Amino acid sequence: MIDRINYLDRMIRPATLDPDLLRAFVLIAEERSFTRAAQLVGRTQSAVSMQVQRLEGVLGQQLFHRGRGGQVELTRHGQFLLDRAREMLALNDDIWRTFHQPSVSGGVCLGVPDDYALRFLPRVLVRFAEVHPDVEVEVVCAPSKELIPKLRAGELDLALVSEGESAAGMDGKPLWSGPLVWIGSDRHAAHRLDPLPLALADPTCCWRRSAIDALEATGRRYRVAYTSSAQTGTLAPVMAGLAITMSPATALPEGVRILGREDGLPPLPDFQVLMITAKEARQPVTDALADYISETFAREAVKTSQAA
Numbered sequence: 001m002i003d004r005i006n007y008l009d010r011m012i013r014p015a016t017l018d019p020d021l022l023r024a025f026v027l028i029a030e031e032r033s034f035t036r037a038a039q040l041v042g043r044t045q046s047a048v049s050m051q052v053q054r055l056e057g058v059l060g061q062q063l064f065h066r067g068r069g070g071q072v073e074l075t076r077h078g079q080f081l082l083d084r085a086r087e088m089l090a091l092n093d094d095i096w097r098t099f100h101q102p103s104v105s106g107g108v109c110l111g112v113p114d115d116y117a118l119r120f121l122p123r124v125l126v127r128f129a130e131v132h133p134d135v136e137v138e139v140v141c142a143p144s145k146e147l148i149p150k151l152r153a154g155e156l157d158l159a160l161v162s163e164g165e166s167a168a169g170m171d172g173k174p175l176w177s178g179p180l181v182w183i184g185s186d187r188h189a190a191h192r193l194d195p196l197p198l199a200l201a202d203p204t205c206c207w208r209r210s211a212i213d214a215l216e217a218t219g220r221r222y223r224v225a226y227t228s229s230a231q232t233g234t235l236a237p238v239m240a241g242l243a244i245t246m247s248p249a250t251a252l253p254e255g256v257r258i259l260g261r262e263d264g265l266p267p268l269p270d271f272q273v274l275m276i277t278a279k280e281a282r283q284p285v286t287d288a289l290a291d292y293i294s295e296t297f298a299r300e301a302v303k304t305s306q307a308a
Contacts, residue, residue, distance in 0.1 A: 017058065019092045022085040024051040025063060029082050032072055097131060105134035108285045111147040111159035112139065115231035115247070116273065120296055128292045135285055143229050145204050148276075157281040158290055162206055163272035172274030173290075175297040180210060180268035181249045182259035188241025191263050195221035199234040199243040202227060207271070211246050214266040273297070 027037035028048065038048040056063055063078035074082065112121060117139065125137060140150065144161035151159050161172065184191045196215065200208040215222045226237045234245040239255045246268055249258060259265050275293060277286060 017088065018055075019089060021051050021055040021058075022089055024048050025055055025078075026082065026085050026089065028052065028064065028072060029074055029078065034072065094127065094130075103134065104132050104285045104288050106282060106285045107136040107138065108157045108282060108289050109138040109140060109155065110289065111150055111156040112141060113144055113147075113160065113162070113231070114141045116160050117141055118232075119248075120293075124289075124292050124296045127296070128289060132285075132288060135289075137289065141230075143201065143205065151276060151278045154278060154280055157278050157286040158293075159276050159278075160293070161274050161276060163274055172276045173294070174272050175275050175294060176248070176273040177270060178248060179270050180207060180246045182244055182263070182265045182268065183235070183238055183247045183252065183256050184244040184259045184263070185238055185241040186255060186257040190238075190241055191244050191259050191265060195223045197225040197243040198222055199226035199228070199237045199245040200224055201231075201234065202229055207246055210269050210271075214268055218266045220264075220266070 024037065024041065027040055028034055031037045031040070034045050034048055034052075038045045041048070052063065059077070059081070061077040062075050063081060064072045065075055066072055121139065128135070128137070140147070140156060142150070147156065147159040147161055150156045160175070163172075163174075182191070190197055198211065200211060202208070212222070225243045226234065228234050228236075231245075231247065235247075235253065235256065237243045238245050239253070244259060244265075248271070252258070261267070275290060277290060
């Protein structure tokens, strides 16, 4: 009878997972090394090893395979835990920040191209509003080349721009780095047409220049069939099967797919998303929003690297 009570008690009240143990586990998994993870948290390697042993004891499963030279690999159970541990730590940190981060109020004006807005901004604004409900966020959607003058004129406090569009004297913080990819319809074959029909931004866009340079370097014939200053305008003809375009390989809409060498298309260069703060930005609200933007992009980068 006592054994049955203990069993039911464990079922009703499972062991609690210590966030510190999960954090050590995630660092080791990301660094693939107990030594580097210990250096990051300022602890000894033996202390970090003991944390993992405690976590493995609670879960009853081995989480790492130890290899030569200090390298480690996740076991099947470790792979299962990694994403869930990251989610638990993110929730833990959100709760902690909500109750301990100083509240700010006022207004902040954020400039962002429409494609970045659709991909990243909803998550930023939701989390930011939960912690700072008294802040009014004004969002200005415009191409990168139009946001820089607005920053200079003091019309924006903060802006996200594509690398190559930043102006001298306005240093940008890198938020995202990754390749551009060709995008086409998943039901049509516009990429097989000759000349290749393209849907691109206006001639001053650095993405457009990269696409044309890549095609001309391989001798591929092309024609610019559609032009739009917004990515929604370039994706529309792509989804209709009338052209192809390029984009970062994140959060693509339904109806399109990534095209590559096997589709007869040359590789495109890497690019960066930069965050630039105006010299006279309103504070501390601008820095508070910038922190949330940085964190959201960092999480997205982890997800993309896992999917690669």
